[in-house]
Amino acid sequence: MEPILSKQEIADLLQTLQKEGAVVSRQGPDATTGIDVDHPEIDLFALPTTTLQPTEIPNFDLIIDRFRTVFSRSLSRHLQRTVSMATIDNHTVPFSDYLAVNEQRRIIGMLSLKPMNSSLLLSFDAYLWFLLLEILLGGVNSPGMNVPDRSPTRLELSLLTSMMETACKSLDQAFLPLLQIDSSVIETVSESRAHSFASPTSVMIVYRFEVQVDEESGILELVIPIDALLPYKSSLTKLAQLNSLEGRNWPNVIKNNLDTMPITIMAQSCVIDLSIQQLVDLKVGDIIPIDQEPDGSIEILVEGIPKFSGFQGPENHKKSVKITNIYQ
Numbered sequence: 001m002e003p004i005l006s007k008q009e010i011a012d013l014l015q016t017l018q019k020e021g022a023v024v025s026r027q028g029p030d031a032t033t034g035i036d037v038d039h040p041e042i043d044l045f046a047l048p049t050t051t052l053q054p055t056e057i058p059n060f061d062l063i064i065d066r067f068r069t070v071f072s073r074s075l076s077r078h079l080q081r082t083v084s085m086a087t088i089d090n091h092t093v094p095f096s097d098y099l100a101v102n103e104q105r106r107i108i109g110m111l112s113l114k115p116m117n118s119s120l121l122l123s124f125d126a127y128l129w130f131l132l133l134e135i136l137l138g139g140v141n142s143p144g145m146n147v148p149d150r151s152p153t154r155l156e157l158s159l160l161t162s163m164m165e166t167a168c169k170s171l172d173q174a175f176l177p178l179l180q181i182d183s184s185v186i187e188t189v190s191e192s193r194a195h196s197f198a199s200p201t202s203v204m205i206v207y208r209f210e211v212q213v214d215e216e217s218g219i220l221e222l223v224i225p226i227d228a229l230l231p232y233k234s235s236l237t238k239l240a241q242l243n244s245l246e247g248r249n250w251p252n253v254i255k256n257n258l259d260t261m262p263i264t265i266m267a268q269s270c271v272i273d274l275s276i277q278q279l280v281d282l283k284v285g286d287i288i289p290i291d292q293e294p295d296g297s298i299e300i301l302v303e304g305i306p307k308f309s310g311f312q313g314p315e316n317h318k319k320s321v322k323i324t325n326i327y328q
Contacts (some may be wrong), residue, residue, distance in 0.1 A: 057205070057229045059239040061090070064207050064222065067174035072211075074166045079135050081213050085220070088208040096200035107152050108194045109164035110186040111171070115179075118228030119186060120199060121221075122167050124160070128211055129220025132163055135213065151190040161188045177239055178232060182315065198225055205229070212324060267312065267321045269298045 068085045075083040105126040112119050124132065130147045136159055152160070168183040175181045198204070207222040229236070234261045282288075300308040300321060310323040 038188075053285060057226065057233060057236060059236045060205075060229060063174050063178060063236075064090075066177070067170050068209060068223070070173050070180050071170035074170050075211075075213075078162070078166050079213065081135060084212045086210045086212070087167055088210055088219070090205060090207045092203055092205055093201065095198045095204050097203045098204055098206060098223065099195060105147075105149070105151055105190075107157060107160060107188060107190060109161070109167070109188045110194075110197060111164065111168055112184050112186050113175075113228070114173070114182050116181060116228055117231075119197065120171070120183075120195065121223035121224065122164060123221045124163075127216075128220060129156075129160055131213060131216050131218055133160060136160075136162070153318075157188045157190070157320040161185055164188055173190075178235055180322075183257070202227070241315075263303055266301045267298050267310075268301055269312070 065087070068087060072083050072085040075081075106123050107129045109122040111122055126147050133152075133156055164185045168185060171183045172181055180186055203226045204223050205226050209220045209222075210217050211220045249304070262268060270290045272290060273290065274288075297309045297311055298321065299306045300310060300323065302308075307327055308323045309325040309327070310321050312319060312321050314320065
């Protein structure tokens with residue numbers, strides 16, 4: 001049987017591990033085991049952790065940016081304040097690491113994304129949820145306001161659920177280019193109760209935004225399992241074709257698309273006026289008189305606007321309309 005690794009390959013591996021801090025060199029011979037002085041000992045508990053490689057989800061940023069735009073407008077109307085949202089960054093991280101590196105006083109909304117087989121987390125940091133709560137209760141958000149060093153109460157969580165419901169409506173609009181979802185708030189919880197959302201090893205995509213209300217601002221995060229997006233990777237790839245249109249003649253691109261745009265054409269033989277009572281009194285068998293000759297011309301409307309006139313008649317055993325006049 002041939003060896004799996006050569007001596008040189010083993011030496012290179014040990015040298016690499018020693019550089020990364022996973023190897024502890026022995027300072028003398030071990031009479032019990034017979035380990036040579038220069039032979040290193042590997043500390044398995046100090047092996048370097050594997051770096052998480054982000055999975056590329058094409059064009060999902062377009063969905064998120066659409067959410068940012070719609071949600072900021074919705075918050076402005078809801079709060080009657082000037083609200084803006086700016087994207088800070090996005091990254092992938094195991095769920096356990098996400099919970100470990102963030103503060104303990106934020107609030108988290110668990111949102112369903114039916115018919116997607118997953119949910120999404122929407123979190124407000126301590127400053128943001130307290131700022132929104134002050135506005136909802138009619139307070140004045142003064143610069144440098146003191147945020148309480150505590151988790152939100154059950155009543156405060158209930159009041160802030162309206163913000164989560166506004167976010168659901170924004171998500172519904174944002175996802176429309178991909179699919180029609182019907183999102184809803186499952187629960188609004190504090191940090192300590194969010195651990196049940198996913199397994200610790202589940203990989204999450206985290207999008208961070210700065211939400212500014214008047215002169216104050218806080219941090220909002222969207223957290224979604226990357227596995228929830230993988231079934232839609234193909235659809236997301238086709239979502240935007242703008243890059244392929246770079247350098248093209250835009251007037252021709254627009255013209256070509258207009259030429260293939262479907263429109264509605266209607267041949268209208270008559271228009272009559274009835275009162276509401278006459279309309280209500282209509283029943284099966286009634287005859288409505290039409291002030292129109294049986295062989296008279298009819299109008300042809302394009303998207304509700306008269307463009308042609310002509311006569312109707314048979315053609316290949318079907319009713320047809322022959323255009324005899326074009327309106328200028």
